[in-house]
Amino acid sequence: MTVPFTWFTEPFQHGFFLRAVLAAVFVLIAASMLGFGTLTKRYAYLGQGVSQSMLAGIAVGTVAGLNGTFSAFVAAVIAALLIAAVGKVNGLGPDAAVAIISSAGLSVGVALISADRTRAVNLNNLLFGNVLGVTWTEVFILAGAATFTSIFCVLNGRRLALSALAPDVAAAHGVPVRRLEMQRLLVVALATSASVQVVGVTLVVAALVIPAATASLLTRTLGATHVVAVVAGAFSAFSGLLISYWFDVASGPAVILTATVLYAATLILRTSRN
């Protein structure tokens, strides 16, 4: 069976689809570049906590009339710092700290949005994304976020990797580990807050983790891992949106499901070959 060429061309007759594809590709590029560190440091749970907490920031921003991406970014940074602080002060494990902060953030967000009946905020879009509604301005913001994230990762990739793999070794070998970790945190907050419109707060962490997990099955060098993760992420974004268009399913989940299928297929192939 061959897929008709029009499957690929027809959606682009609509202006919103080109914007959606570009936005999704930029988001997946940014997230995929950060994926190696997220996987290696076992920060997936932190990403989940931070992304859910962003809902509180978006809700506060909506009520206060602020830009959603900006308020989500501020919320992401505050949530990450709070998770670290609660874990240290209370002696809780990181999983418990994430559960407390992310649940509180999610609850604040839903409570504020549901209480504010003067504005018609679509909670579903915030939770699962609505990439088909992005404007050109938002596409340019996402392009900027993807470029900044990529430059950061390319410039600091080896140092980030060493500090993720063995922070004590990195510190002894002259890496400013604490400063670099803070920078990594801010870039993750930037990338996740920029991703909300595309994949929603509940699926951001999947964009961070899944393409990098696919790459980890196929590569054994740092550079190749980043390149393959970006290719897998961009492919998932494009294919997911095509599926979303033709089968009329929500765009964010379609992108993440495509990435998941790609990961599962790679895992099965890899396992069967071994």
Place this chain on the structure above:
Amino acid sequence: MPKNIEPVHPRVVFTDATLGYQDNAVLNHVDLTLAAGELIGVVGCSGAGKSTILSALCGGEVVLSGTVAINGVNLVASKHTAGFVPQLTNDIVSCLSILEVVSLGNPRRGLRTSRSERQNATDLLTRLGLGDLLFRRVDELSGGQRQRVAIARALTVSSSLLVCDEPTSGADPVLSADIVNVLADVAASGTTVIVATHDFGTVVPLLHRLVGVGNGRILYDGSPKAFGTVQQTLVFGQKVSSGEFR
């Protein structure tokens, strides 16, 4: 022989150094000379100052007064980087090959590993007996092989000074002896190797020299063989059994 493992002859000298954190001195009046090619152990109770000595050698801000110099130059000012070998753990588990993990020991900017870095890592791993396993992942290796990877990674930044923080912790006696023998081979090529350890059963007998710390001072500096009951009681407050001292 690759450039970074050419024998060099450093001499690290602590002169009346007070070591500690902020205003809290951990060790006072430290006078210690570490010569090239020595395999030196540091022993003492937990919190006695073993890690503080290692931190000083790694350029940490722990020298409150006095000096720590390498080849006559203040160690911090010289920006000399010591290679660091951590405890035997599973920390270097990832999708990366051991060749890549070792190449990453040199934490310069950038993302890609250069050809020369890869060649250097290949030479080091081959020297440490892992030449046939270059493209294996770390989690596919045994404990001893993992620690060889950690030693190779440390040697990428310094062939003159290797600082090892309880590198045999958690290892059985056979594995411990294997790791210390590798460190002895590294020392034989001119690298100064300093090892914090609790392992009197396997590690200490293989060392060239032993430094005992306690009560805020260096209480013993000499041959491991001469570290008798009197010296053990001085450093630890009791005689040390042949097993690990905790």
